Amino acid sequence: MILAQLSTSPDPSFWREALETLTLRAGYNTTVVVLGTTLLGVAAGLVGSFLLLRKRSLVADALSHATLPGVALAYLIADALNLGGAGAKSLPVLLIGAAITGVLAVLTVQLIVRHTRLREDAAIGLTLSVYFGVGVVLLRAAPDYASTPASGLHHFIYGQTAGLLITDVYLMGAIATIAILAAALLFKELALTCFNDDFARATGWPVSILDIALMALVVLVVVAGLQAVGLILVVALLIIPPAAARFWTERLARMVLASALIGGVSGYAGSTLSSLLPRQPTGAIIVLVAGALFIISMLAAPSRGVIPTLIRRARLRARFATDHLVEFLFDTASPASLSEVARDRAWSSLQSRIIATGARTAGLVTGPPSALTLTDAGRARGHRVARNHALWSQYLVTYADLAPSHVDFSVDQVEHILSEDLIAELEQALARRGIKSTSAQSSSGGDA
């Protein structure tokens, strides 16, 4: 639908508008909304990192869904107390109501888990749906009981930045800023709690208070995001950025920063897009941007991404296969047919042909598949591989208790890991066992 809308807008002003929004030149109101949502994304990315590492992400889902009855109740109560025409829909009042039922939902989950045999996933699903159901009913009933019209409340479900008041955005930005500062201040404490709560407790950190603080930060983010992102999808901003960030790094500080960045970019680009597509709910667009960033991270991130991991694994396998081919030819010390090697290593014929082609391209073997021969470089490599393998297996025999953690077939030479003395000792042991001395052939291999 978005694509359809994008492709059916021939108006060149659309793109000018897009550029202006992205560069924050699209007028004061739009700029404030974009900045506010960016701030919200940063806050959610920060807080969400700790939530993810504490393995509590789904609790936030229960919390956010449970804000709906709070919004509706706050509206009804404010209306009954006659806080004035506009007062009933005053944002702070509605957000306080949202926070209260949100926190109640978290407590409900904890009570269910503590006092029944239900597991947390069931407790979360149950709490989330019941609170949300109550919210839907209250929202439907509200117009019948309230004196002021309740229109606009349903925007809390999917999020809508189009009709936002500038003061509402200021409120959102302020809450997000508080969450950012608090998360930064508590970085070390939250990290310790997430990694090892028993150790934290034993060393005197008040873990339950830190957990409550983390939950309070989640409440702040959810409440701040209610209007722009909506209560159904605000949890995505807490989960997707940290999950994406985790693919890029193995360090907590960097992960938290990356998560804040991804959250911020999602908020920024999402709200920009949304201002151009006023009929689409903002929350969904922000989450789609975050989702796209997640998919890129999952596939392409160098340290943990799927594709780089597959490439690394394929390279290692190719390396071992080549080693095996070269070692076999080195051991037979005469031309051998590819099918012979394939039988010895249990390779399929396709596999063996790929491996042989690789070895040929690397200049290690020559000759037709029926009589593969090692080149000089191939013989040198074969000698090295055979010697490494013989030494490693002797090492495993001699130092069975300590060897397994040191053996590494992927290193080019044993010398990189073991000391010279130890290698000399292993070579003597090999000679005693009458295993073919590979060093005798080293002259023919041309490898000193």
Place this chain on the structure above:
Amino acid sequence: MTFLTTPNPRTHSPLSERPEHSAEAPLSVHAMTVAYHRKPVLWDVDLDLPPQSLVAIVGPNGAGKSTLIKACLNLIPIAAGRVEFWGDTFEHNRSRVGYVPQRESVDWDFPVSALDVVAMGRYRRIGWFKPVTRKHKHAALRCLEEVGMGEYANRQISQLSGGQQQRVFLARALAQEAELYFMDEPFAGVDAATERAIVAILRRMREQGRTVVCVHHDIQTVPEYFDHAVLLNMRVVAAGPVAEVFNRENLQRTYGGRLTLLTEATEAVARAERGST
């Protein structure tokens, strides 16, 4: 030092003699009972640990070994009794007590380096809100070097072997600079080289005047590694110097008549007797 020597008239169980608690003992447990729901896990435990010693807590599965140290550290509530550290409360002595939890109790895929984990041992010293300064990182690195892991400081912890992970935990405990340590199965699932390294570290700690209490599974190595043993099976069957309490009779009382264990125990006891003569 009266370490489990004076029989007390209040003794109601022939198996456990109530010790006279001493104020210089790093740890005294007085009539401690711990229960999960209504089922007692530890029952009327009395214990005094001498300073500067290596203490093994042994006993069958479910004997309450981990529960004992967790209850001492206030990680689980005590149903009855009390625990004293140097004759005072835990709260007043927290900084003097170190802890090495079970290795499996944490997620090793957590995005931190070995050095980051060790630095956690200094967080209490660093205090609220303050970042980890260079000074504390240096201290953490020294602790990593002490356990022979200096070159792995920047490794992400999931890339370490089980034995290396255990050493990182040990380094974190050293970084706490405590005087009394509780270690939950520090030898579980480590290779022989790490086991020797850990023993060397424990002995060094004892030389520095510290006391280390280990939950230990391998009763064969008790006489070789430890000075004192606590034989536990819901209650304290026996506690004291290995040479005095680590004998066939007490082991049988602790483990029941499990044959395989008893064969191992017999060998271990024989070694202990050889060692003490």
